[in-house]
Amino acid sequence: MKRVLHLGLTLCAGVSAVACSQQGRAPEVSQRESAGLAEIPTNPDTRIIVSLTAQQRLHVLEEMNQFLLSTQEIVEGLSSDDPELVQSAVADSLGRNQGQSQGQGLMKGALPSEFRQMGSAMKQEFKKVETLSKSGADSAQILEQLSSTLMYCQSCHGTYQIHLTEAP
Numbered sequence: 001m002k003r004v005l006h007l008g009l010t011l012c013a014g015v016s017a018v019a020c021s022q023q024g025r026a027p028e029v030s031q032r033e034s035a036g037l038a039e040i041p042t043n044p045d046t047r048i049i050v051s052l053t054a055q056q057r058l059h060v061l062e063e064m065n066q067f068l069l070s071t072q073e074i075v076e077g078l079s080s081d082d083p084e085l086v087q088s089a090v091a092d093s094l095g096r097n098q099g100q101s102q103g104q105g106l107m108k109g110a111l112p113s114e115f116r117q118m119g120s121a122m123k124q125e126f127k128k129v130e131t132l133s134k135s136g137a138d139s140a141q142i143l144e145q146l147s148s149t150l151m152y153c154q155s156c157h158g159t160y161q162i163h164l165t166e167a168p
């Protein structure tokens, strides 16, 4: 990340402000120009759009970052032969420790049903990691199950993007 940033700055230092803004941030445009641009579909991202409020989006992204953290902890638990860490990481990924109902009111009706189904299917896969760990399965078996779990992350990320709902 830092290296990329540094490279961008170096390139910008040698060229004009216009060329520079084209490389990095979108250049600012006048009112008239931006009205014209708004009619052009510029978003090359063709994944299905899930429209959320800023608060709902934050809730989803916090959950996502918990999934990533749990994944890291499961790998660490396996590499250091620490089944307790593996199991507590699964519990965190399922939201067991902060009460599942926390986001239910906030998220009510906000997510498409296929999205929710993919999310719960992924959680079932996380539970299998826990079951294997509790039954004393070896790390290779648990890693294989983790790999199946991660395929759901990959598949959902390839299918959906989040947009903010337009302010009324």
Ligand code: HEC
Pocket (backbone or CB within 6 Å): 061, 062, 064, 065, 067, 068, 071, 115, 116, 118, 119, 122, 149, 150, 152, 153, 154, 156, 157, 160, 161, 162, 163
């Ligand atoms: C049911 C769908 C779904 C599943 C399953 C899913 N994600 Fe996500 N995730 C998303 C969406 C949608 C975004 C936002 C993408 C966007 O708008 O560009 C996201 C974003 C993220 C982000 C970025 C968070 C941020 O702060 O910007 C991380 C990290 C992430 N997911 C990790 C994971 C991991 C790890 C898994 C699996 C263990 C996972 N996700 C499973 C849908 C999902």
